[in-house]
Amino acid sequence: MFGDIWSKAVRSEIVMEPVLNIEPTQRLAELRRTVRLYQERYGELSGMIDVTKANAAMASRQRRLAKLEEEVARIQVDINSMSSEVQRIERWVEFCLEDVIVRAKQDHAEGWSPTPVLGFRLWGVGEEALHGVKMPWPERTLVATCLSRGGGEEIPHTDGRCGRLGCGVYAAKLVDPLYTEFDVTAIGDVALGLVALTGKVVEHDEGYRAASATVIALAASLGKHVVLTSDAGTIDGVFADPAVIRCERKIETHGQRLTEMETFVMAHKRRATPWTLAINKE
Numbered sequence: 001m002f003g004d005i006w007s008k009a010v011r012s013e014i015v016m017e018p019v020l021n022i023e024p025t026q027r028l029a030e031l032r033r034t035v036r037l038y039q040e041r042y043g044e045l046s047g048m049i050d051v052t053k054a055n056a057a058m059a060s061r062q063r064r065l066a067k068l069e070e071e072v073a074r075i076q077v078d079i080n081s082m083s084s085e086v087q088r089i090e091r092w093v094e095f096c097l098e099d100v101i102v103r104a105k106q107d108h109a110e111g112w113s114p115t116p117v118l119g120f121r122l123w124g125v126g127e128e129a130l131h132g133v134k135m136p137w138p139e140r141t142l143v144a145t146c147l148s149r150g151g152g153e154e155i156p157h158t159d160g161r162c163g164r165l166g167c168g169v170y171a172a173k174l175v176d177p178l179y180t181e182f183d184v185t186a187i188g189d190v191a192l193g194l195v196a197l198t199g200k201v202v203e204h205d206e207g208y209r210a211a212s213a214t215v216i217a218l219a220a221s222l223g224k225h226v227v228l229t230s231d232a233g234t235i236d237g238v239f240a241d242p243a244v245i246r247c248e249r250k251i252e253t254h255g256q257r258l259t260e261m262e263t264f265v266m267a268h269k270r271r272a273t274p275w276t277l278a279i280n281k282e
Contacts (some may be wrong), residue, residue, distance in 0.1 A: 116196030118269055119171025119208050121215075122178050125189035125222050125242050133170075140215040140235045144168045156202050156209040168202065168209030171195050175262050177206055184258055191220035191238075194265045194272070215239075217268035219261030224250045226257050228264040 038045055123130040123137065130137050134147070144155050148162035156168025172178045175192065184190050199211025217230040220238055222245035229235060237244050251257045 116198050116214075117171075117201045117208055117210065118272060119173060119195055119197055119213075120175050120178055120265065121171050121193050121195050121213070122182055122184070123191040123193070123220075124187070125191050125220055125245070127222075127243055128241075130191050130220070130239055130242060137239055139239050140218075140232070141212065142169055143212045144210065154200060155211050156200060158202055166202070166209055168211065169195075169197065169213040170207060170209055171197055171213060172207040174206070175266060179258065179262070185255065189220075189222045190258075190261075191218060192261045192265055193218045194269050216272070217265050219264045220245055221251075221257045221261065222246055224252060224257075226251050226260065228260065230268050 035045070035048075035051070121132070123132055125131075132142075144167060146155055146157060146162050146167035148167065156166050158166065160166070178192075179185075182190075193215040194217040195213040196216050197208055197210035197213050201211070202209045215235050216232075218235045218238060219226065219228045220242070222242060225246050225248045227234070227238060227245045227248040229238075251260060
């Protein structure tokens, strides 16, 4: 019987044009008022048994819906509370992870510096290139690779995977140990530079290893000629073609050349600031 009533209702909605744009609850209230009016006018009406059953079914569903809404409200309170707990725990996890990173950096003398770390380097000077210990530098910036394991990983390594002398661009904290280790008084043409180390920087007792280095001041000799410069363009020119050093002034003795080179780069380090480092990197 419900099926017949529903079919008639659907057919009536399809066939009949709505007189007013009435919400379902308003429509239901109007129908009930009309039925009560007819009951007062005509007494017992046929089909009221179905109306009673439908009203009972609707009342039952409304009670169930009210309970579900109460449950949803309680669940939403739990969701809000749990979301707040998750946010607090996320901050705790962040703190723990940051603490682990700080401890690792302290234990392994490793760190990412927000500003460049300054150090000193030596190169051998040839007619065509400036040579580091293991490779020529084609330009004033060198990005490190691991000669044992290649690139694509966090460099310089600190776990010993690439041998006793780990990978990275090396730089010394002082000039004198460099001069002594490489016996610059006995070798030929050399270049001494102040480098800005960036990226991952690993500190050692006498120097650093870094992911990359940029020369910001250069003192280089070729024959008796010496260039002393902190100009980025001039430095680029020397790395591109060391022969340009022969256009610079002469200093007669090798010892005097080495002294002036050291004096120049040391003075530049004392003057260096984050602002001047940024200018030199452009």
